[in-house]
Amino acid sequence: xxxxxxxxxxxxxxxxxxxxxxxxxxxxxxxxxxxxxxxxxxxxxxxxxxxxxxxxxxxxxxxxxxxxxxxxxxxxxxxxxxxxxxxxxxxxxxxxxxxxxxxxxxxxxxxxxxxxxxxxxxxxxxxxxxxxxxxxxxxxxxxxxxxxxxxxxxxxxxxxxxxxxxxxxxxxxxxxxxxxxxxxxxxxxxxxxxxxxxxxxxxxxxxxxxxxxxxxxxxxxxxxxxxxxxxxxxxxxxxxxxxxxxxxxxxxxxxxxxxxxxxxxxxxxxxxxxxxxxxxxxxxxxxxxxxxxxxxxxxxxxxxxxxxxxxxxxxxxxxxxxxxxxxxxxxxxxxxxxxxxxxxxxxxxxxxxxxxxxxxxxxxxxxxxxxxxxxxxxxxxxxxxxxxxxxxxxxxxxxxxxxxxxxxxxxxxxxxxxxxxxxxxxxxxxxxxxxxxxxxxxxxxxxxxxxxxxxxxx
Amino acid sequence: xxxxxxxxxxxxxxxxxxxxxxxxxxxxxxxxxxxxxxxxxxxxxxxxxxxxxxxxxxxxxxxxxxxxxxxxxxxxxxxxxxxxxxxxxxxxxxxxxxxxxxxxxxxxxxxxxxxxxxxxxxxxxxxxxxxxxxxxxxxxxxxxxxxxxxxxxxxxxxxxxxxxxxxxxxxxxxxxxxxxxxxxxxxxxxxxxxxxxxxxxxxxxxxxxxxxxxxxxxxxxxxxxxxxxxxxxxxxxxxxxxxxxxxxxxxxxxxxxxxxxxxxxxxxxxxxxxxxxxxxxxxxxxxxxxxxxxxxxxxxxxxxxxxxxxxxxxxxxxxxxxxxxxxxxxxxxxxxxxxxxxxxxxxxxxxxxxxxxxxxxxxxxxxxxxxxxxxxxxxxxxxxxxxxxxxxxxxxxxxxxxxxxxxxxxxxxxxxxxxxxxxxxxxxxxxxxxxxxxxxxxxxxxxxxxxxxxxxxx
Numbered sequence: 001x002x003x004x005x006x007x008x009x010x011x012x013x014x015x016x017x018x019x020x021x022x023x024x025x026x027x028x029x030x031x032x033x034x035x036x037x038x039x040x041x042x043x044x045x046x047x048x049x050x051x052x053x054x055x056x057x058x059x060x061x062x063x064x065x066x067x068x069x070x071x072x073x074x075x076x077x078x079x080x081x082x083x084x085x086x087x088x089x090x091x092x093x094x095x096x097x098x099x100x101x102x103x104x105x106x107x108x109x110x111x112x113x114x115x116x117x118x119x120x121x122x123x124x125x126x127x128x129x130x131x132x133x134x135x136x137x138x139x140x141x142x143x144x145x146x147x148x149x150x151x152x153x154x155x156x157x158x159x160x161x162x163x164x165x166x167x168x169x170x171x172x173x174x175x176x177x178x179x180x181x182x183x184x185x186x187x188x189x190x191x192x193x194x195x196x197x198x199x200x201x202x203x204x205x206x207x208x209x210x211x212x213x214x215x216x217x218x219x220x221x222x223x224x225x226x227x228x229x230x231x232x233x234x235x236x237x238x239x240x241x242x243x244x245x246x247x248x249x250x251x252x253x254x255x256x257x258x259x260x261x262x263x264x265x266x267x268x269x270x271x272x273x274x275x276x277x278x279x280x281x282x283x284x285x286x287x288x289x290x291x292x293x294x295x296x297x298x299x300x301x302x303x304x305x306x307x308x309x310x311x312x313x314x315x316x317x318x319x320x321x322x323x324x325x326x327x328x329x330x331x332x333x334x335x336x337x338x339x340x341x342x343x344x345x346x347x348x349x350x351x352x353x354x355x356x357x358x359x360x361x362x363x364x365x366x367x368x369x370x371x372x373x374x375x376x377x378x379x380x381x382x383x384x385x386x387x388x389x390x391x392x393x394x395x396x397x398x399x400x401x402x403x404x405x406x407x408x409x410x411x412x413x414x415x416x417x418x419x420x421x422x423x424x425x426x427x428x429x430x431x432x433x434x435x436x437x438x439x440x441x442x443x444x445x446x447x448x449x450x451x452x453x454x455x456x457x458x
Numbered sequence: 459x460x461x462x463x464x465x466x467x468x469x470x471x472x473x474x475x476x477x478x479x480x481x482x483x484x485x486x487x488x489x490x491x492x493x494x495x496x497x498x499x500x501x502x503x504x505x506x507x508x509x510x511x512x513x514x515x516x517x518x519x520x521x522x523x524x525x526x527x528x529x530x531x532x533x534x535x536x537x538x539x540x541x542x543x544x545x546x547x548x549x550x551x552x553x554x555x556x557x558x559x560x561x562x563x564x565x566x567x568x569x570x571x572x573x574x575x576x577x578x579x580x581x582x583x584x585x586x587x588x589x590x591x592x593x594x595x596x597x598x599x600x601x602x603x604x605x606x607x608x609x610x611x612x613x614x615x616x617x618x619x620x621x622x623x624x625x626x627x628x629x630x631x632x633x634x635x636x637x638x639x640x641x642x643x644x645x646x647x648x649x650x651x652x653x654x655x656x657x658x659x660x661x662x663x664x665x666x667x668x669x670x671x672x673x674x675x676x677x678x679x680x681x682x683x684x685x686x687x688x689x690x691x692x693x694x695x696x697x698x699x700x701x702x703x704x705x706x707x708x709x710x711x712x713x714x715x716x717x718x719x720x721x722x723x724x725x726x727x728x729x730x731x732x733x734x735x736x737x738x739x740x741x742x743x744x745x746x747x748x749x750x751x752x753x754x755x756x757x758x759x760x761x762x763x764x765x766x767x768x769x770x771x772x773x774x775x776x777x778x779x780x781x782x783x784x785x786x787x788x789x790x791x792x793x794x795x796x797x798x799x800x801x802x803x804x805x806x807x808x809x810x811x812x813x814x815x816x817x818x819x820x821x822x823x824x825x826x827x828x829x830x831x832x833x834x835x836x837x838x839x840x841x842x843x844x845x846x847x848x849x850x851x852x853x854x855x856x857x858x859x860x861x862x863x864x865x866x867x868x869x870x871x872x873x874x875x876x877x878x879x880x881x882x883x884x885x886x887x888x889x890x891x892x893x894x895x896x897x898x899x900x901x902x903x904x905x906x907x908x909x910x911x912x913x914x915x916x
Binding site: 007008009014016017041045048053066069070078090097098100101104105115120124126311345349352353354373453 | 465466467468471474475476479480482483499500501502503504505506507508510511514521522523524525526527528529530531532539544546547548554558559561562563573577578580582583592593631709768798799801803805806807808809810811813870878
């Protein structure tokens, strides 16, 4: 009798032997720790969903790009599969699950709700460098909150900050990787007002713009022509994206926040970024390795209409996804993936604390209030945020702030203890705070610059 | 326009909101930490496999119990699904993936190879208490090693020890949960030699025995009759399983090891346990909550022919699977699932060290060699293994031993440093060892009872 064949994994799927599994765990640990320190809470959903969850948003064409799933036990489902219509689909992205989950409990969930997940997604594509059929994706989303341009820009910046926090935690620098920030709303406005695109052709023009880097210029222009899309006018207008986006309050607000923070060194305004998915409504961004040789490391943006589409109340939202495949390639190429005992030691470290290390609030004076956001961002970054000569042993911390309109300190302290924070820092001036140990019940007055050290027990 | 429906997760699938996700992470952490401390290395495989991976072992009937998967992009696959034959299947168990992965690299993998995984599995069943369509399962497998009854029994006992280590880590006691140990080979022998079952009917008789607890007695006996299965004779013979298993060297060897260790208080010999899956060849076991009210918490056994079936060399193997659903129910019912800040603190603890805390060997005298296995087991259990009055702050440790035939201390120390162990303990008598700090390069002579304290830095 001949020996049975050595079975292989399906094409584009991975077998993780122990060495590969450790590297997978390393990336998952980074995703998870950075998310937790930025105040996101972890969720997960089913590996497969009703196929309608994807067609409602993307149309029937999506079925040609995903894996259908049916129960072999259910004759009706087998018959459905016979017509090429499986009742279920392996999830090709997480946002529909997230929107469905938020919509189902919208009445009881906090505003904002900050969620992250890191799990497998599936696409029925031909496997190639940087692209597999089964891959892991990290998602972080900021859902709800006030509907003002300023408040939305603050959420956009916080989500960008979490993304950049991951890049820093990986050991990447702003020379290795660039964050390209754009605005779907600004581009739409430009296309319609100044580049000849009629409203009904805007979705197609956006899709085309998203594919531009993968096409040759002649083919791009040929496809643009029937859409009325004056490519030369668009290129001319967006050569200076800051002027091009000047009429879009959403873009100008987020760009100002970027410029006034450490995000400045990571971000470029770049209106060639349009993002392929139809649901983005405002700020969008992509993260690329600086040489441009790899696919995008991550992408995301604002999607203010999506929760509604899944049956929830109108809810602004912003988030991003980052896959593991390109990130792994970039880390390996730059020697940033630890090996041997160093990798084992990294994975043996204490994970990010699920209890906030510190909950930051202010005494409601303008001077103190202006310090909340920068201090929270700095605590979350740890050493990465300090000047090189000021770097201590203080690592990144889990820091939170309140998003509520109230300035009532009692209410804010209750919020801090409800989430089991260890410390609360009440900023009282541009340079000082009262630091309350919520476990011991003690308090002391400290300089803002010494909060990290006190809180981390050093 | 009417509001779109609030979409729901497919039946039998779970949405993990943050509170549920923390409980999921708690169970995954326990699985992972216990596995690592017992010297198992983590692997993962694809979420779906070629459907043949399951039919080769279980026949075509399995297709009626699993979820078929096909690419919506591939017309041939869509056509295949039309005939009810999807090319892929969501994995209903992990063992075929494990056997495939081992077979594919059998030439280069260590003997034994000790692997664990904890991930999602899928069954196209009607959801009910303790049973969902998507669930998590922990698998730990000991593959390869010497083919003697004694060596196999040692592997069986080590796998049982890992299982029991998890129960202890959950806070369960041997009054809460019982491990029922049986032997597929002993039962087969009894059936054929003394209960009238012809060889060709043995698989059916085993399947029937496995379902007995879920059937009424009349139906059970009616199905047994055409198999020639003399149920009364079987019940009479197995009333005393130790006598019934006395002719099976595999069973007697493992039972002796159980009786001479802490496993004794957890285990019962019980020949009503047959396990449903056809591939078991020797020792089998199930873990049940003591009242018997729930489904099995875990089950496993020896499967010495399976690696071969997947194209590998003949390789003895033993392992088990434990699902998350019943375990969660049992922990919740007994108040053993931490909540609030306690749960957050549990998840914030340092994980099990991937570097072995200590690698145990002996100077090859019989007296010292006999201490290796019990010491390793005790270090892995931590406080749970100490007499109540001797309990210190020393928690469970990651302890390893060598499985090689060599007694050459130089070679064994090289093995210890190859796996990045922090300490090596060379047992030199029934009570003493030389403890080498492999990082600092120092060594000292210590009592066996003080190794745990030295190694954990207290």
